[in-house]
Every structure is written in structure tokens, then in C-alpha cells.
Amino acid sequence: MSRKGNCYDNAPMESFWGMLKNEQIHHCRYATRQAAIRDIAEYIEIFYNWQRKQARLDFLSPAAFER
Numbered sequence: 538m539s540r541k542g543n544c545y546d547n548a549p550m551e552s553f554w555g556m557l558k559n560e561q562i563h564h565c566r567y568a569t570r571q572a573a574i575r576d577i578a579e580y581i582e583i584f585y586n587w588q589r590k591q592a593r594l595d596f597l598s599p600a601a602f603e604r
Contacts, residue, residue: 556585557577557580557581557585560580561576561577561580562577586599587599587600588600
């Protein structure tokens with residue numbers, strides 16, 4: 538990473554948060570904070586990490602890439 542204050546430092550996380558908001562959070566209304574935490578954790582652990590197609594993996598899901 539580059540020095541403090543460089544715009545490239547946060548680019549990967551900004552991209553992730555943008556995808557999370559567009560694909561999951563903006564489409565749901567959560568009754569409680571615990572429901573939101575549970576749903577977002579499930580999205581990250583199950584969908585994003587295993588099923589979502591990733592550009593850096595030639596548009597394969599991580600599970601398909603490992604096979």
C-alpha cells in the first residue's frame with residue numbers, strides 16, 4: 538500500500554462496501570440490529586465468499602474455481 542492519505546489505500550474496501558450495500562443492505566429492512574448482523578454475516582460467509590462470481594477469478598465463483 539502507499540502512504541497515508543493516498544486514495545488507493547481504501548479502494549478495495551470501498552468497492553466491497555459498495556457491493557454489499559447494493560446487493561444486500563438496500564433491499565432489506567431489518568427489525569433488529571441482531572437480524573441485520575446475522576443477515577450480513579450470512580451474505581459474506583455464504584454468498585460473497587463461495588457463490589458470487591468474482592472478476593479476479595475469470596468470473597467463476599470461488600467454489601467453482603477451487604474445483
